[in-house]
Amino acid sequence: MKTIRVCLIGTGRAGLIHGRNMAAKIRGGELIALCDPSQEALKAAEKELNVTYTYTDYRQALKNTEIDAVIVVTPTVYHKEIVIAAAEAGKHILCEKPLAMDEAECLEMIAAAERNQVKLQVGFMRRFDESFQEAKRIVDSGAIGEVVLVKSLTHGPSEPKPWMYDISKSNGPIGEVNSHDLDTLRWFTGSEAVSIYSIGGNFRSPEIKEDYPDYYDTVSMNLQFLDGKLGAVDGAQYVQYGYDARVEILGTNGSVLIGDQSKHKVVIANREGEIIRPAMHSWTYLFADAYVAEDQAFIDCILEDSEPFVTGYDGMMAVKLVHAGLTSLLEKRIVWIDKEEAQ
Known part of the structure; x- marks a missing residue:
């Protein structure tokens, strides 16, 4: 069987998840190169992953004819230039969300991949999670009737990185956190949104309000879809209690619930009369298997010459909803999405 040789571009926390998978867990894939502008991060990743090539400039990496594919895990603002350059170099691409x-940037990236006949997969790993996939099978089977409402919640525990406070660079939690939720709504409704209304505020980082008055750490969004279905998103950063990702799909004849707040099934009862269940601490733990399945699917779609399970179009529609949601939040109004575009 042919082996797809991969370069990881971006060796931060999320990047190393893909790197470790590709180095040891993916059939038909081989990690041969690393790229990161930070010498310190690059050296640490090289020591752990033991690759043949390292680069501080992605342009140099893309000149390596031994590399068949790249995994792009950089800050969002750099995705467009790297993905287009990779496509022009004939490399298949898995780009994080x-x-x-x-x-507009998404359209350029999709066009570049199509023009150069390379795969472009987007990193919505929840679609590869066993619980999410089982829920999708149940919904598609008609077991709960017609879908009426999909509610998706994501709360992250970590303090935002300094660059995240500038929503002109990060889009805030709607982009960095809730793009997963918006993709989840599209996936389970099987429809496109026609309206979105967002409210939110900065409740946990008051010290940065003067410098970043538009920053928000909590948001609530309501959506309506082309076929009448309803959607709701609950998002928050820096909640501190743990990582929290849950979904409810309400149908005409029943409902499906995905996820809970606990790390595992152990429940502790102590002499103070307390019942304790440790909270989920990190998305890296909760979705570890989903990341493996996502990386395997990327290699498989290259080897089988099939369409990626999560396409560039899926990535673009999530970005479109991120911007509609952010516009609604900042302008305090319902944002209507062109129905013809949604069809």
Whole structure:
């Protein structure tokens, strides 16, 4: 069987998840190169992953004819230039979410992949999670009737990185956190949104309000879809209690619930009369298997010459909803999405 030789571009926390998978867990894939502008991060990753090539400039990496594919795990603002350059170099691409900063950038990236006949997969790993996939099978079977409402919640525990406070660069939690939720709504409704209304605020980082008055750490969004289905997203950063990702799909004849707040099934009862269940601490733990399945699917779609399970179009539509949601939040109004575009 042919082996797809991979370069990881971006060796931060999320990048190393893909790197470790590709180095040891993926059939038909081989990690041969690393790229990161930070010498310190690059050296640490090289020591752990033991690759043949290392680069501080992705342009140099893309000149290596031994590399068949790249995994792009950089800050979102750099996705467009790297993905287009990779496509022009004939490399297949797995790009972490969000795909780009806006819809126009996404269109350029999709066009570049199509023009150069390379795969472009977007990193919505929840679609590869066993619980999410089982829920999708149940919904598609008609067991709960017609879908009426999909509610998706993501709360992250970590303090935002300094660059995240500038929503012109990060889009805030709607982009960095809730793009997963928006993709989940599209996936389970099987439809496109026609309206979105967002409210939110900065409740946990008051010290940065003067410098970043538009920053928000909590948001609530309501959506309506082309076929009448309803959607709701609950998002928050820096909640501190743990990582929290849950979904409810309400149908005409029943419902499906995905996820809970606990790390595992152990429950502790102590002499103070307390019942304790440790909270989920990190997305890296909760979705570890989903990341493996996602990386395997990327290699498989190259080897089988099939369409990626999560396409550039999926990535673009999530970005479109991110911008609609952010516009609604900042302008305090319902944002209507062109129905013809949603069809």
